Amino acid sequence: xxxxxxxxxxxxxLAKMLLDLRQSHLFQHWPExxxxxxxxxxxxxxxxKLNSSYPxxxxxxxxxxxxxxxxxxxxxxxxDGFTPSVPTGEVLSFGDDNFIRFEEAGIKEAQDAAFxxxxxxxxERLGYNGIKVALPAETTTGTCFLQLYIESILALQExxxxxxxxxxEKEIPFVIMTSDDTHSRTVxxxxxxxxxxxxxxxxxxxxxxxxxxxxxxxxxLALDPHDKYKxxxxxxxxxxxxxxxxxxxxxxxxxxxxxxxxxxxxxTNGLLFKAIPAALGVSATKQYHVNSLAVQRKxxxxxxxxxxxxxxDGRLMVINVEYNQLDPLLRASGHPxxxxxxxxxxxxxxxxxxxxxxxxxxYIEELKKTGGSIKEFVNPKYKDASKTSFKSSTRLECMMQDxxxxxxxxxxxxxxxxxxxxxxxxxKNNPEDAAKVLKGNPYxxxxxxxxxxxxANSRILQKAGxxxxxxxxxxxxxxxxxxxxxxxxxxxxxxxxxxxxxKVRGSCFISHRSTMALNGRNIxxxxxxxxxxxxxNSIDGAKVKVGGLIQNKGWSxxxxxxxxxxxxxxxxxxxxxINKTEQxxxxxxxxxxxxx
Ligand code: UGB
Numbered sequence: 001x002x003x004x005x006x007x008x009x010x011x012x013x014l015a016k017m018l019l020d021l022r023q024s025h026l027f028q029h030w031p032e033x034x035x036x037x038x039x040x041x042x043x044x045x046x047x048x049k050l051n052s053s054y055p056x057x058x059x060x061x062x063x064x065x066x067x068x069x070x071x072x073x074x075x076x077x078x079x080d081g082f083t084p085s086v087p088t089g090e091v092l093s094f095g096d097d098n099f100i101r102f103e104e105a106g107i108k109e110a111q112d113a114a115f116x117x118x119x120x121x122x123x124e125r126l127g128y129n130g131i132k133v134a135l136p137a138e139t140t141t142g143t144c145f146l147q148l149y150i151e152s153i154l155a156l157q158e159x160x161x162x163x164x165x166x167x168x169e170k171e172i173p174f175v176i177m178t179s180d181d182t183h184s185r186t187v188x189x190x191x192x193x194x195x196x197x198x199x200x201x202x203x204x205x206x207x208x209x210x211x212x213x214x215x216x217x218x219x220x221l222a223l224d225p226h227d228k229y230k231x232x233x234x235x236x237x238x239x240x241x242x243x244x245x246x247x248x249x250x251x252x253x254x255x256x257x258x259x260x261x262x263x264x265x266x267x268t269n270g271l272l273f274k275a276i277p278a279a280l281g282v283s284a285t286k287q288y289h290v291n292s293l294a295v296q297r298k299x300x301x302x303x304x305x306x307x308x309x310x311x312x313d314g315r316l317m318v319i320n321v322e323y324n325q326l327d328p329l330l331r332a333s334g335h336p337x338x339x340x341x342x343x344x345x346x347x348x349x350x351x352x353x354x355x356x357x358x359x360x361x362x363y364i365e366e367l368k369k370t371g372g373s374i375k376e377f378v379n380p381k382y383k384d385a386s387k388t389s390f391k392s393s394t395r396l397e398c399m400m401q402d403x404x405x406x407x408x409x410x411x412x413x414x415x416x417x418x419x420x421x422x423x424x425x426x427x428k429n430n431p432e433d434a435a436k437v438l439k440g441n442p443y444x445x446x447x448x449x450x451x452x453x454x455x456a457n458s459r460i461l462q463k464a465g466x467x468x469x470x471x472x473x474x475x476x477x478x479x480x481x482x483x484x485x486x487x488x489x490x491x492x493x494x495x496x497x498x499x500x501x502x503k504v505r506g507s508c509f510i511s512h513r514s515t516m517a518l519n520g521r522n523i524x525x526x527x528x529x530x531x532x533x534x535x536x537n538s539i540d541g542a543k544v545k546v547g548g549l550i551q552n553k554g555w556s557x558x559x560x561x562x563x564x565x566x567x568x569x570x571x572x573x574x575x576x577x578i579n580k581t582e583q584x585x586x587x588x589x590x591x592x593x594x595x596x
Contacts, residue, residue, distance in 0.1 A: 003033050003040055011044040014051060021062045023221050029228060039229040046230060053209035055243050055373035058221075061212060065219035065396055068378040073217055073387045078377070079309065079325065083333045086348040087308035087318045089294070089415035090282045094422050095463045095497050102281030103496040109284045110277070111160035111170040113261040114254050114360075115153050116245065118238040118400060119186060120179030120208045121267065126446075127430040129569060131185045135427065136570055137270035138450045139578055140486045140555070141517050145268055146189060148491075150174065150196040150203075152273035155491035159499075173254060175204045177241045183207050206244040211236035213393035214378075222393035232393055238266075239398025243372030251364050260284075262363060264356040264400055268427040270453045272355060274460070275423035277496050279416045280357060289362040290404050290413040292320070295420040297351030299339045300327060302441070304401075305349030306415045318413035320352040320401045350417045353424045354401055366407060374398040375405045421459060425452030431562040431573060435478030443479045446573040451481040458484040460497065464504040466525070469512035477562045477575030485510045486555070489518040506547070515555045520544065520588070533583035541591030548596075553582035 004012060018026060030040060051057045071078075092099050123132045133146040143151075153172050161168035178186050186205065190196075195203055210233035213222035224230040241264065245251055254262070261280060265272055275293060283291040297303055304320040307329075321329065326349060327338040342348045380394040404413050418424075427449040429437070434445035442448065455471065462468050471482040487510065494500035506527035510516065514530045520538030524545050532552035538544050557576045560567055571577045588594055 003027070003030055003037075006033060006037050006040055007044060011041075011048070014044060014047050017051075017057075017059060018047065021059060022218070023062075025220060026223065026231065036229070043229040043231075049209060050212050050231065050233070054211060055371045058212065061396065062219045062221075064376060065214050065378065066217075068376060068396065069214070069217045069219060069380065072378055072380060077325075079321070079329050081313070082309040082311050082315075082329070084321070084326070084329050084349075085308045085310065087306060087413070087415065089306070089350065089417060090286065091350075091417040092278055092282075092419075094419050094460075099278055100496075100498055102278040102285065103498065104281065105284050106277035106279065106281030107156070107159050107496060108163055109160070109261060109280050110156040110172065111164065111168060112259050113156075113263055113280065114173040114175065114250075114259055115149075116175045116177065116241060116262060116264045117149060117267065118177045118241050118264065119182055119267045120177050120235065120238065120240070122179075122181040123267075123428065125428050125430065125433065126268075126573075128573060131182045131189070132267045132427065133186065134189050135268065135446065135573075136450075137268075138453045138486075138488055139571065139574065140454075140488050140515055141519075143488075144189075145270065146186075147193065147196045148270060149265075149273070150198045152276075152491040152495070154198060155495050156273075156276070158492070159495055171199065171202050173204065173250070173259075174198065174202055175206060175245070175250065177206050177208055177238070177244060179208050179235060180210065181235075204248075204250065206241075206248055208236065208240040208244060210234055211395050211397075213395045214380075215393050216389060217387075234393075234395045235397075236395070237397040238400045239374035239376075239402060241400050242367065242374055242403055246367040246372035251360065251367065255360055255364055260360055262358045262360055264354075264358070266354055266426065268449065269353070269355070269424060270427075270449055271421075271423050271425050271456050273491060273495070274456060275355075275416075275418045279355075279418070282414070282416045283357045283359065286414055287359075287412060288357070288414040289359045289411045290318075290407070291357040292401065292413075292415045293353050293355040293357075293423060294350035294415045294417045295353055295424050296344070296346040296417060297349065299341045299347040301347070301351065303351040303353075305339070305347060306352050307349050314409070316409040317404055317407065318415075319404055320354075320399075321349075350415055352401060353426075356401060356403070358403070362411065366403075370406055374400070374402050421452070422456055425449045425456075431477035431479075431575060437479075439480075443481075445477070445479060446570075447476045447479050447575050448481055450574055451483060453488065454484045454486050455482060457487040457489065458510075460494075460500060461487060461504065461508075461510070463497070464501045466504055466508040466510060468510050472512055474557070476557075476559055477573075479575070483512075483557065485512060486515040488516070490520070492521045493518045493523060513554055513556065515583070533580075535583055535585040536588075536596070537586070538588035538594075539591070542588035543593045544586075544588055544596060545594065546596045550584055550596075552584055555580050555583060 213232040215222040222232040224232040307321045376396040381391040434443040471484040511531040515533040522543040526547040532554035
């Protein structure tokens with residue numbers, strides 16, 4: 001009270017609110033006026049920020065926290081009363097007629113889509129010092145994740161516009177959600193690379209704020225252990241993306257501009273855009289309000305399962321249920337064996353890979369009701385079984401895939417299952433943890449992420465008729481991976497299977513030790529036999545036929561020690577570097593027809 005005169009009227013309101021919320025401990029220790037007054041004002045500036053960034057303000061934050069902490073103390077199961085069953089969705093098989101039809105439909109729709117990348121996480125599990133989107137997706141070309149994503153969106157935009165009648169000038173909007181941990185480095189990466197060819201106006205960054213930490217079951221806000229004039233904060237989770245999009249006004253702008261789809265994706269999946277056209281086609285054809293991309297999942301595999309939950313009170317939702325909750329839920333509702341494989345050899349509950357396609361119209365209608373706030377959860381680490389105190393402060397969290405939890409039963413919520421090799425290879429785990437993964441389970445490391453890109457590209461070429469030598473197992477950073485020929489291409493070379501197939505002619509062969517990088521739209525592989533390294537760069541006007549026997553010493557992979565600090569971190573995390581012994585590189589910078 002003695003310090004009140006230091007504050008603006010709106011700050012006084014905030015102080016009163018904190019008192020009403022029984023948070024007086026936050027300033028009980030404050031010294032007399034005249035001592036550290038600036039820090040007291042800074043404290044209220046932070047309170048104002050926390051109050052405005054949480055839907056409903058700090059009062060809602062504390063109220064929600066009290067309820068969730070009470071449920072957690074009681075051990076209440078959030079799925080009590082719900083019966084699980086297998087939801088309906090589309091299961092696709094790469095390259096068959098059905099897949100090709102969905103890809104075509106998806107390319108048509110792409111010009112009416114907006115893309116949203118959630119990239120606020122620092123990735124503690126990966127232990128990388130930079131931002132994850134700056135990591136190379138593969139080291140043959142050194143293309144980083146953000147570049148891959150931007151070039152894929154631009155290629156989709158062009159492909160989609162080519163299909164529409166007359167001139168099409170549509171630009172696909174691209175939003176990146178950042179946080180204090182990633183914002184400035186994401187801006188630097190974009191600016192230093194000229195936005196990887198995208199117009200700067202096409203990219204919007206929305207920064208999520210952290211959320212107040214909680215000290216006890218009464219939701220007393222925690223003070224920062226290093227600064228008594230600061231409330232301790234931690235990330236609130238990727239679920240923030242919905243309220244940020246809503247409050248930014250972007251959804252309305254997109255809707256007014258005639259857009260129909262919003263696609264959400266995570267920061268380190270180098271395969272994602274191989275699955276996007278077909279998945280978007282599924283959304284459009286099946287008129288899904290929500291479409292979750294999924295992969296086949298072995299029963300009990302450590303990945304959330306997409307599940308239909310029906311409640312006796314009429315509630316119904318199709319939602320990701322984390323794997324550790326799915327098995328007990330099934331056992332408790334008449335399935336004594338829990339989560340088991342069905343006749344396909346996989347669990348009937350597909351594995352969530354957290355890439356969502358939402359139909360914009362119904363999405364806005366829902367957000368008008370909720371403001372974009374997502375059902376939260378809390379995960380306190382208790383000191384003992386009495387559950388009365390925490391080992392360290394906790395906070396509320398939310399996940400973007402929980403968006404369907406508030407939807408009415410009439411909402412059309414489905415999923416699209418893709419082949420794992422085609423759609424999902426995230427980079428989440430550091431080398432030490434990845435090496436400990438049990439054999440047969442995915443490493444999800446920088447090593448496996450890069451190898452998955454070569455495998456997917458090789459298998460796509462195989463399906464398009466190219467003969468390839470079998471992959472060879474090799475161990476990098478203690479992880480055994482299949483090494484395929486190191487094949488990469490720019491998204492403009494081939495986004496869909498039909499497009500890629502149209503660029504492969506005659507009888508082509510690629511040996512196991514080969515490397516090939518295609519950087520140009522009109523490159524055609526015709527009766528090519530490659531045994532070495534080949535790089536082709538060409539402008540759109542150049543039509544290049546690549547054929548005949550191409551043989552050289554090529555590029556090879558050399559194991560390196562992940563602990564050798566003399567080697568750049570980007571390489572150490574994958575456990576190999578490329579020895580660039582000999583290659584054929586050709587650049588076509590003039591229009592015309594060429595034979596190599
Ligand atoms: N992210 C943010 O933008 N802000 C945040 O506050 C936190 C994260 P993680 P997670 O792919 O297999 C998800 O940490 O959350 C971004 C799904 O919840 O990589 O442990 C972050 O930058 C899970 O159901 O993953 O698990 C990144 O882009 C499963 O699908 C993204 O959010 C799992 O991913 C995901 O963050 C998976």
